[in-house]
Amino acid sequence: MIRVWQGDITTFDVCAVVNAANRSLLGGGGVDGAIHRAAGPGLLEECRKLGGCETGSAKITGGHDLKARHVIHAVGPVWHGGGQGEAALLASCYRTAMDLAEAAGCRSVAFPAISTGVYGYPSEAAAEVAVDTLSAWLEGREGWEVTLVAFDTRTAEILGKALER
Ligand code: ADP
Numbered sequence: 001m002i003r004v005w006q007g008d009i010t011t012f013d014v015c016a017v018v019n020a021a022n023r024s025l026l027g028g029g030g031v032d033g034a035i036h037r038a039a040g041p042g043l044l045e046e047c048r049k050l051g052g053c054e055t056g057s058a059k060i061t062g063g064h065d066l067k068a069r070h071v072i073h074a075v076g077p078v079w080h081g082g083g084q085g086e087a088a089l090l091a092s093c094y095r096t097a098m099d100l101a102e103a104a105g106c107r108s109v110a111f112p113a114i115s116t117g118v119y120g121y122p123s124e125a126a127a128e129v130a131v132d133t134l135s136a137w138l139e140g141r142e143g144w145e146v147t148l149v150a151f152d153t154r155t156a157e158i159l160g161k162a163l164e165r
Helices: 030-039 041-048 086-103 123-138 153-164
Strands: 002-006 016-021 058-062 070-075 108-111 145-150
Touching: 002 123, 002 153, 016 030, 016 086, 030 041, 041 058, 058 086, 070 086, 086 108, 086 123, 123 145, 123 153, 145 153
Parallel strands: 002 145, 016 070, 016 108, 108 145
Antiparallel strands: 058 070
16 A cells, blocks of 8 residues: 655654665765764664665665664665666665565555755656556555655645556
């Protein structure tokens, strides 16, 4: 099951929250900064040991001071107009994050709108990639609760529309 929720992902009580990280995995602005602030310095300490992450992939850590047990740091693509494999890379982020959540024993995951902030991916197109990729991944699996978290009303509407298609 996929649902849309508007709010701050750092407050979510789920097994894993996904972070829209950058390749260094050493923190940044936007949702990344918010997650690191809420999780405390232990998260950065753990991230330092991971040696970064490729675009389109993800790595998992503990949740530290968050309610969530795990943080999955996914590195979305920077938008360059759509001709540089951005959609495939974004889809790969969502799939890899779900694979990691499943391996960690999770059944509830919350995602921010990866790549749609500083990385400039158009929100409508990103929402369709998120919904299509997650729906395909969830096919044949049961008992999952996947939340697409919108920080603002506009993103919530866009995600809702992508879900209703
Ligand atoms: P990226 O670099 O992947 O574009 P950003 O953090 O700049 O990542 O933005 C990704 C999305 O996360 C944007 O839609 C932004 O509004 C949203 N966002 C920022 N802070 C939070 C938060 N605390 N909870 C949920 N979403 C957030």
